[in-house]
Amino acid sequence: MLSKKTQYAFKALMYLAQQKEEGPVLIAEISKKKKIPLKFLENILLELKKAGILDSKKGKGGGYFFAKDPAKVYLAEVLRLIDGPIALLPCVSLHFYEKCKNCDEKHCGLNRVMCEVRDANLAILEKKTVEDIR
Amino acid sequence: MLSKKTQYAFKALMYLAQQKEEGPVLIAEISKKKKIPLKFLENILLELKKAGILDSKKGKGGGYFFAKDPAKVYLAEVLRLIDGPIALLPCVSLHFYEKCKNCDEKHCGLNRVMCEVRDANLAILEKKTVEDIR
DNA sequence: CATATTGAGTCTTTTTCGAGAGCATGAAAC
DNA sequence: GTTTCATGCTCTCGAAAAAGACTCAATATG
Numbered sequence: 671m672l673s674k675k676t677q678y679a680f681k682a683l684m685y686l687a688q689q690k691e692e693g694p695v696l697i698a699e700i701s702k703k704k705k706i707p708l709k710f711l712e713n714i715l716l717e718l719k720k721a722g723i724l725d726s727k728k729g730k731g732g733g734y735f736f737a738k739d740p741a742k743v744y745l746a747e748v749l750r751l752i753d754g755p756i757a758l759l760p761c762v763s764l765h766f767y768e769k770c771k772n773c774d775e776k777h778c779g780l781n782r783v784m785c786e787v788r789d790a791n792l793a794i795l796e797k798k799t800v801e802d803i804r
Numbered sequence: 805m806l807s808k809k810t811q812y813a814f815k816a817l818m819y820l821a822q823q824k825e826e827g828p829v830l831i832a833e834i835s836k837k838k839k840i841p842l843k844f845l846e847n848i849l850l851e852l853k854k855a856g857i858l859d860s861k862k863g864k865g866g867g868y869f870f871a872k873d874p875a876k877v878y879l880a881e882v883l884r885l886i887d888g889p890i891a892l893l894p895c896v897s898l899h900f901y902e903k904c905k906n907c908d909e910k911h912c913g914l915n916r917v918m919c920e921v922r923d924a925n926l927a928i929l930e931k932k933t934v935e936d937i938r
Numbered sequence: 939c940a941t942a943t944t945g946a947g948t949c950t951t952t953t954t955c956g957a958g959a960g961c962a963t964g965a966a967a968c
Numbered sequence: 969g970t971t972t973c974a975t976g977c978t979c980t981c982g983a984a985a986a987a988g989a990c991t992c993a994a995t996a997t998g
Contacts, residue, residue: 671889671897674986681907684914697945705905707987716946728945729995745917755805763805771839773815779937780818783879783928790924794917803913808956831975843958850976862975863965 676753678706679714680803683748686724687740687804694726694733714752721751741801749795756795757788764788810887812840813848814937817882820858821874821938828860828867848886855885875935883929890929891922898922 672680681704689695697715701708715734718724725737736743749756750765760768761775762784775781806814815838823829831849835842849868852858859871870877883890884899894902895909896918909915 671887671894672892677893680914684912703906709988710986712945712947726945727995728943728993729997730943731996732944732994734945753805758806759811760805772837778818780814783932783937787925787928790928791921794921794924798917803917828974841957844956846975846977860975861965862963862973864967864973866965866974868975 672749673753675710675714676749678704678711679718679748679752680745682706682711682714683718683723683740683743683800684803686734686736687800690736690740694731694735696733700734717752718748723748723751739801740804741799743800744796745798745800745803746792746795748800756791757784759784762788764792806883807887809844809848810883812838812845813852813882813886814879816840816845816848817852817857817874817877817934818937820868820870821934824870824874828865828869830867834868851886852882857882857885873935874938875933877934878930879932879934879937880926880929882934890925891918893918896922898926 682700685700685704686695697712698708700706700715701711706714715724715726719726719734719737723736723738723743724734726732726734746756755763755766757763757766759770759780760766761770761773761778761781769775770778770781773781816834819834819838820829831846832842834840834849835845840848849858849860853860853868853871857870857872857877858868860866860868880890889897889900891897891900893904893914894900895904895907895912895915903909904912904915907915
């Protein structure tokens, strides 16, 4: 299961993609419409901004909007940014790899199965973008 | 990513499957060989016992062993028992479903993609057993 | 320039997860 | 039946996640 934070991030991005023709969207609006705790959402959007996915404007008429074309924001990218590894085990993660203590990965049955799972997930998450969940 | 608890559960089951011909295995032995904190492992094995997957014997010559044929213990079953939902979102979970507030699942793009991911995972996890990761 | 609007930053609280300590319980061996 | 071995149970502690309160900073508008 994804962390709450990541679930919220996806929902916020989906909402922003739906509203992208309307100009900047208020944090408060996303919070209300998608039922996300306001201050928690602030942090999430800020992270997405620092990662170059979103941008924001302060003051009247301000809010959040895409810095990057949503059709080029892959779900895998968002997931790794907010949640971390996509793989189920550290020893099968591509971006957050950690060696298994006391386990020879070449001959580990668990490793083999978890690689399969990871590849199945990546096949979807590295192809689908925020535009696809609009 | 799986919780530590679930990762440990899989590793312990893998080890037990490898040693299944040797009779009961000590918690301490699994803990040492698979580098799992002893008391944490105790809880995990107990849960697996209460679920009918493992059984245990106290006293000398005691330890843990399979109550069920490891070839019939599906990875999905273990994962759901220790970790909870396999799906990435509550609203696409089969066993731990929770309705999405303010989101019509029929027309939610996120829901659609996450269902795909879930099905890809289940295709593997409901087919593979503990015997397969031996 | 004054003010209303809205995002940004800091601090605190609550809950869950990971981990460990200590005692209780049950089984085998002598 | 007492000792020894190994699991079972309860409590506690610290770290991280989830959530909220309050203050600071930037910008549009008149």
